[in-house]
Amino acid sequence: MTNSTRFDRGHTDDLMSFLAASPSPYHAVANAAARLDEAGFRQVAETDAWDGTHGGKYVLRGGALIAWYVPEGAEPATPFRILGAHTDSPNLRVKPLPDTGAHGWRQIAVEIYGGALLNTWLDRDLGLSGRVTLRDGSHRLVHVDRALLRVPQLAIHLDRSVNTDGLKLDKQRHMTPVWGLGEVSEGDLIAFVEQEAQLPAGEIRGWDLMVHSIEPPAYLGRDRELLAGPRMDNLLSVHAATAALITAAGSGELTTIPVLAAFDHEENGSQSDTGADGPLLGSVLERSVFARGGAYEDRARAFAGTVCLSSDTGHAVHPNYGERHEPGHHPMPNGGPILKVNVNQRYATDGDGRAVFAAACERAEVPWQSFVSNNAIPCGTTIGPITAARHGITTIDVGVAILSMHSARELCGAEDPYLLANALTAFLEG
DSSP states (O other): OOSSSOOOHHHHHHHHHHHHHOSSHHHHHHHHHHHHHHTTOEEOOTTSOOOOOOEEEEEEETTEEEEEEEOTTOOTTOOEEEEEEEOOOOEEEEEEEEEEEETTEEEEEEEEESSOOGGGGBTOOEEEEEEEEETTSOEEEEEEEEEEEBBOOOOGGGOTTHHHHOOOOOTTTSOOOEEEESOOOTTHHHHHHHHHTTOOTTOEEEEEEEEEEOOOOEEESTTSOEEEESOHHHHHHHHHHHHHHHHHHTSSOOSSEEEEEEESOGGGTSOSTTSTTSSHHHHHHHHHHHHTTOOHHHHHHHHHTOEEEEEOOEEOOOTTOGGGSOTTOOOOTTSOOEEEOOTTTTSOOOHHHHHHHHHHHHHHTOOOEEEOOOTTSOOOOOHHHHHHHHHOOEEEEEEOEEESTTSSSEEEESSHHHHHHHHHHHHHHO
16 A cells, blocks of 8 residues: 555445445434444434533434534534535335336336436346335334345347447336236235334335345455445445544544534435435534524634535546546545546535645545546536535535446445545544
């Protein structure tokens, strides 16, 4: 390794466990919350009155989590240092009337969520996960982690041109998974979920269910220097940010209030009550200020001094498609986190933000890389510009360079999650 921060494979092992245990946004926030609980944070309800005591606190709302740590001596105008991420990933989600089928096959009707690479969901053993809403309004998590569904690809004998003309998939006709044989029966899937969750028949009144690949994360390569796994975009950042917040909360020398903001629905625009374009983060930060005896002037001062690192995966240079990348910027796996720049505000980074991130990486003795898109290819975006515009706070876009973004199974350097976590911790403590 060229960096000074020694690689801790234990962090990456823990990330692999987190990915496997978090097949849906609801599982991701539950698992992050469990880690916060163990570190002494306490959950607060949005419907309760909040106090201004110091310590770690967090709010859960659906697939989103906002956590923060108030150090002793924090004043109402003390600024925040925020780590932003998102909990959702492109996948196939169950429709309101899920039971369907054709020609003697039983199937599950699904809707395409986000910008999924559809071909990566073909011929893959799939489980079922998410949450269900019960008669009394409470929720139950669902995690059926066995080979339950499959989207079968058409045999080459019936599509002789697939390797010459390319695979063409119709989202409506070709992406419906099979899960058995026989006559279609309305209510069959939900009855199955009730059995799996050991619930009485008819107990489920609503559901937010999705499919996931059951193949576990794994080290890859001759020297195991790569990591293959699902939902790295963007649970890799959620995992690193959770670890960074817990470490920073135990440092004892904070002059700002560290915050983790893990949002849902980034992959389809962030416009929801749990998305970055919703009111959740602003509401939590304002209530934190007011709970410590602050007024609007304190809120304005706190926000003016606040900085956010929006952490999301970015593109590593692809060895088979080098021409698609900007020639002077070729981020490599295990080269450290990337600073993402786009002058058209698809990313929120500016020169001041670059200086903040460079300083954090220097303190952490972590190498870092720059990413910018090829001018001829449209640039993606993140929660970064949304956060900056909605709350008027300085925001910087960073992340880890990966291949196969939006695939059912993505690829990164095995060292990079640990390097990112160290950089995020240094940012919170700086």
